[in-house]
Structure formats: structure tokens, C-alpha cells
Amino acid sequence: MIVMDSGKSRDGEGVTVRKGSWMAEEDHVLMDYVKKYGPRDWSSIRSKRLLPRTGKSCRLRWVNKLKPDLKIGCKFSPEEERVVIDLQARFGNKWAKIAAYLPGRTDNDVKNFWSTRQKRLARILKTPTQGKSHKSNANNPALEGDSCHHISSGGTEEIKMIHLPNLVNSNLHDHKPNKVQLEFTPTDKNKQCIAPSPPSQPLSLQHSFPQLPQTAPDLPILPEMQDLLVSELGDSNLLDMFGSQDAGDVVELPFFATGGPGRHCPNGDSGGLGTNDDFFDDFPMEALYYSESLPSPSDW
DNA sequence: AATGGATTCAACCGCCTGTAT
DNA sequence: AATACAGGCGGTTGAATCCAT
Known part of the structure; x- marks a missing residue:
């Protein structure tokens, strides 16, 4: 051609x-x-x-x-981010599959989100001293030497970065559900919205994801690392996702607000975190493990 | 205000798979 | 069974935009 x-x-x-x-x-x-x-x-x-x-x-x-009902111009909500992070650990880079769990999101959206996130992680964790806002990591062994290497996620090789399990959770490689991973919440400059809930969503979306038991982190995050992450991400809540503050915390998988607005995120704000813990109570955990048999979004 | 780096996102490419012939 | 083709998917790229300095 x-x-x-x-x-x-x-x-x-x-x-x-x-x-x-x-x-x-x-x-x-x-x-x-x-x-x-x-x-x-x-x-x-x-x-x-x-x-x-x-x-x-x-x-x-x-x-x-x-396509109708796409969420155009909306940043991923924290709930959506958690879904992507969890499902990526579960499925690997099966973006279309992951997107099927996110109403209004396409595989391209998910792919871009993940790529951005990986780049950010790599930048933060790989070259912390090069960043303008970074302080020296000379006293932070976690950021030096061979701390940068490949991680395998879902059978696919990821970009060079800190071996997250060492920082977050040594069980990450299990690729089993219910493994809590780190999350980067966009700063407030990023508008977010809650996914609309189509009238006939598959179970996993209507009820979203059940509360997942957090595995206690095997290694706490060094204080220096906490400073670094907070300064980089401008969100101290991030550390919670590392489980560094309180190993007893439970980190939930997200759920989507029901009856939300339609496409294009009319309110343009984050829509807030879903905080209805009861939402998960009736949800069978098995549904997660056999999620492949869930109806395809095309059937909605 | 200018500049350079970071981020976002749309779109292309190549490969794979399913289906029709 | 073999082949061709269309569609789906994941990886990648590059332009546009954002943001800090």
C-alpha cells in the first residue's frame, strides 16, 4: 500500500x-x-x-x-481504576475483557489508562532522583540498585519498574482474585465521573465487585517511600492502597453508582466514591472466579 | 510569556481467530 | 481440508494538550 x-x-x-x-x-x-x-x-x-x-x-x-453510551472525556473514576487494576492482575492485558466490566469504557480506554499508569509508576519508582520534585533517595534502598526489574503480570511482561510485590504485597504474583494492589488516584485536576449503569447490566456490574479481603502487606513502605509517593501523587490516600498504614484495612473493589447520569459525564465531577458497603453483602464471591461466564456487555 | 517535559488519547499496524466458500 | 476474508484484539505511535518552571 x-x-x-x-x-x-x-x-x-x-x-x-x-x-x-x-x-x-x-x-x-x-x-x-x-x-x-x-x-x-x-x-x-x-x-x-x-x-x-x-x-x-x-x-x-x-x-x-x-457508539452510544460511551463515556467520552471522562477520567477513570477511582472505582473504575480499581476494577482495571484488579482485573488486569486477574486476566492480564486482556483489555477488551476488562473493558467489558466497565460500562462506557472501551478496550482502548482501558489500554490507555493502564499504559499511562505504568509510565507514571515507572517514572516515580525507577528514577525518583531525576524528578524535579524528588528528593534524594540516597537513604532509600528500595529505590536503588536492582530494585528495578521486570514484573510479570498475567503472564505478560511489564515495563521496568520497582518490584511492586516487594513494596506492596508479596502475593501479587499469585494472580488470584482478592489481591489488593496499589492504585494511583488522579489528582483533582482530572475530572472523573461515575459510570452509568445500564438497565440490564450483568451481575458483576449491577452489583459490581464484592468486598475483597485485603492480604496484609508483607513489607511496610519505608517512610521515605511514603514521602516520595505522597509528593509525587499529591494524594496521601494512595498509601492506603499500599497497605502501609494499616494492614487490617479492607480495600474494596469498586462498585458503580446505580442510576447515574448518562454518557459524557454531565456533572463532570468525581461523583464520589461508592461507599455503600452493604452493596457487597449479597454478592457471591464465586461470581468473581467464574466471571468469564458472565454475559457479554454486548448482550446488555 | 516561553519552553520543555509529562500526559492523554485517537488511530494505525500486525497478528490471531472465526467463518464462509 | 484449504484458502480467503472480515473482524477483533493488543501493542505502539504521534499529535495535541496540560502543566511546571
Whole structure:
């Protein structure tokens, strides 16, 4: 395929294929198509000369931007973050699978969120002395030497970073449910919203996730590390996620507020943390372990 | 106000899988 | 059974934006 100027190329039949950002007119055409024919036969959009886009590109655009009920422009809420973190530990980098548990989120969203989070972690934990706000870590052995190496998560290799289990929880590698991991809550500059609850969500979403017993951290976070993390993240609550403050705490998996607003996060704020602990009481733990059999979001 | 680094996010690519022929 | 094709998925990239200095 020959890439042409202004993001266009030609396929083997000489049909121009446009690449790059989508224009509003293209979106309209695509939405009209989906209204007429449904979200399928993507390649026919091009063969019918409706759009100079590949079927893949059309599908991606629809799934990531045009599909109804997407939460566009909303930061991940703390609840959603916890879901991603937990499910990533459980499933690995199965973003589509994880996204299925997050109404209004796409695999791309989850992937981007995770990538951002990993980068942030790597930056914080790998090169703490290089940051402008970082103080010296000379007295913090946890940040030096071979503290940076690979961790394996869900069978996939992650970027170089501190061996989190050593900091957080030595059982992290078990990849079993109910392992509490660290969470980075966005600073207040990041607007967040609560996921809408579709009327017919699968059980795991309607009830979200049950309270998970936190495994006690095997190693406390060094005071120096706490300072570092707080200064970096601007959120002292973060340390709770490391279990450094009180090993007896219970960290819950998130649940989503029910009956929330629709897409686009109209209120634009965090929506607050779900704090209804009773929410989990009736939820069978087995549902988590057999979550693969849960109905697909496409069935909602 | 300018600048540079960090972050976010949209979109592409390549691989894999399922299905039709 | 073999092949072709479409769709799905995860990884990656680069532009736009944000933010601290």
C-alpha cells in the first residue's frame, strides 16, 4: 500500500483510502450507516464508496468514539481504576475483557489508562532522583540498585519498574482474585465521573465487585517511600492502597453508582466514591472466579 | 510569556481467530 | 481440508494538550 499525501493511500485496486483523524462529515456518514445496517459489514462501507476508510478503521471509530453510551472525556473514576487494576492482575492485558466490566469504557480506554499508569509508576519508582520534585533517595534502598526489574503480570511482561510485590504485597504474583494492589488516584485536576449503569447490566456490574479481603502487606513502605509517593501523587490516600498504614484495612473493589447520569459525564465531577458497603453483602464471591461466564456487555 | 517535559488519547499496524466458500 | 476474508484484539505511535518552571 502506498501512502499518499494528506493521509491518503491507495489499496490494491487503486481505491483511495483515507487515514488519520476523522472529520465530522465522516462521522455522520458512519453513524448513518450503522443506523441503517447495524454495526457490521464494516468493509462494505468502503466497497459501497460511502467512506474512503478501511473497514477496520470504521469499526474502530465506531467502537471507540461513536457508539452510544460511551463515556467520552471522562477520567477513570477511582472505582473504575480499581476494577482495571484488579482485573488486569486477574486476566492480564486482556483489555477488551476488562473493558467489558466497565460500562462506557472501551478496550482502548482501558489500554490507555493502564499504559499511562505504568509510565507514571515507572517514572516515580525507577528514577525518583531525576524528578524535579524528588528528593534524594540516597537513604532509600528500595529505590536503588536492582530494585528495578521486570514484573510479570498475567503472564505478560511489564515495563521496568520497582518490584511492586516487594513494596506492596508479596502475593501479587499469585494472580488470584482478592489481591489488593496499589492504585494511583488522579489528582483533582482530572475530572472523573461515575459510570452509568445500564438497565440490564450483568451481575458483576449491577452489583459490581464484592468486598475483597485485603492480604496484609508483607513489607511496610519505608517512610521515605511514603514521602516520595505522597509528593509525587499529591494524594496521601494512595498509601492506603499500599497497605502501609494499616494492614487490617479492607480495600474494596469498586462498585458503580446505580442510576447515574448518562454518557459524557454531565456533572463532570468525581461523583464520589461508592461507599455503600452493604452493596457487597449479597454478592457471591464465586461470581468473581467464574466471571468469564458472565454475559457479554454486548448482550446488555 | 516561553519552553520543555509529562500526559492523554485517537488511530494505525500486525497478528490471531472465526467463518464462509 | 484449504484458502480467503472480515473482524477483533493488543501493542505502539504521534499529535495535541496540560502543566511546571
